Amino acid sequence: MKEQLAKIRAEALAAFSSAQTAAELDALRVQYLGKKGELTAVLKQMGRLSAEERPVMGQLANEVRAALEQALEEMGSKLEEAALDAQLKAETVDVTIPGNVQKIGHKHPMYIALDEIKDIFVGMGFTVLDGPEIELASYNFDKLNAEEGHPSRDWSDTFYFDKDSRVMLRSQTSPMQVRAMETMELPIRIIAPGRVYRKDEVDATHSPMFHQVEGMVIDKGVTMADLKGTLNTVIEKLYGEGTITRFRPHHFPFTEPSCEMDIQCHKCGGHGCPTCKGEGWIEVLGAGMIHPNVLRMSGIDPEEYSGWAFGMGLERMAMGRFKIADLRLIFENDVRFLEQF
Numbered sequence: 001m002k003e004q005l006a007k008i009r010a011e012a013l014a015a016f017s018s019a020q021t022a023a024e025l026d027a028l029r030v031q032y033l034g035k036k037g038e039l040t041a042v043l044k045q046m047g048r049l050s051a052e053e054r055p056v057m058g059q060l061a062n063e064v065r066a067a068l069e070q071a072l073e074e075m076g077s078k079l080e081e082a083a084l085d086a087q088l089k090a091e092t093v094d095v096t097i098p099g100n101v102q103k104i105g106h107k108h109p110m111y112i113a114l115d116e117i118k119d120i121f122v123g124m125g126f127t128v129l130d131g132p133e134i135e136l137a138s139y140n141f142d143k144l145n146a147e148e149g150h151p152s153r154d155w156s157d158t159f160y161f162d163k164d165s166r167v168m169l170r171s172q173t174s175p176m177q178v179r180a181m182e183t184m185e186l187p188i189r190i191i192a193p194g195r196v197y198r199k200d201e202v203d204a205t206h207s208p209m210f211h212q213v214e215g216m217v218i219d220k221g222v223t224m225a226d227l228k229g230t231l232n233t234v235i236e237k238l239y240g241e242g243t244i245t246r247f248r249p250h251h252f253p254f255t256e257p258s259c260e261m262d263i264q265c266h267k268c269g270g271h272g273c274p275t276c277k278g279e280g281w282i283e284v285l286g287a288g289m290i291h292p293n294v295l296r297m298s299g300i301d302p303e304e305y306s307g308w309a310f311g312m313g314l315e316r317m318a319m320g321r322f323k324i325a326d327l328r329l330i331f332e333n334d335v336r337f338l339e340q341f
């Protein structure tokens, strides 16, 4: 039995040290130390030994077991280290390989146009305001001189939230005029860009959701000349120096007198073409002197103060600025279109 143990010890240690992988080593562990392993088999013969031999053999067997276990442990950690080294070598990053190019987006053309508009107005001392898209009809209509019965209040034109027509998706950014008049110190110079909603079918020039930029100036002695001078400056900065404009009389409930501003068609120079529908002019915004009633309703004395206001469609400005033919392109998020800007 002594020889058997010595033989197992020598064979096992030799086998352990030649193991190449952790799996191989584990198989060897089972082969020698497992329940049906070689060392276990020898120990099972202990019963046949005499009472004197048994403790001696027992001690020897324990020594062999301890030696094998220690060898297993040492070999195990050696293999583990080797495996880690191999993994590190295999996963080495080659920093000289060209990387994957990440596509970086850019600003939407409409917001490029909006940023230009904001820059121009801020440069002239205007403050940019933001306001709620869910608005009270009193701000969207009443305080802007559009009383009950005004056609723009009709259910066919407006998204109301309640049957009493008191809460709605704002149909214009003009409520911000009222909010500014109620909360800001005079004199006031503001623009208020934002989304507005109307019950329009989608086509090349209409959408139920679109954007406006509202602007307003209130001070002592403000006249139509200020309105024309300011808006002409803005349009020249947006569309280029020498852009020819004209003001046509119009009607809005919240301004008196009211006007619409056109620019001469940049495509045909005023001769008439498909872009301007043969008219030679393209409408860009509505404006006017703030109606005395509107000032009065917001607690401003129209005898002392006067003001002007305008509202322009942001999509239309972007379409003119970037020569975009169809409004739907602005909202479709087709990257083939957006990448062109």
Ligand SMILES: [Zn+2]
Binding pocket: 265, 266, 267, 268, 269, 270, 271, 272, 273, 274, 275, 276, 277, 278, 280, 281
């Ligand atoms: Zn034209």
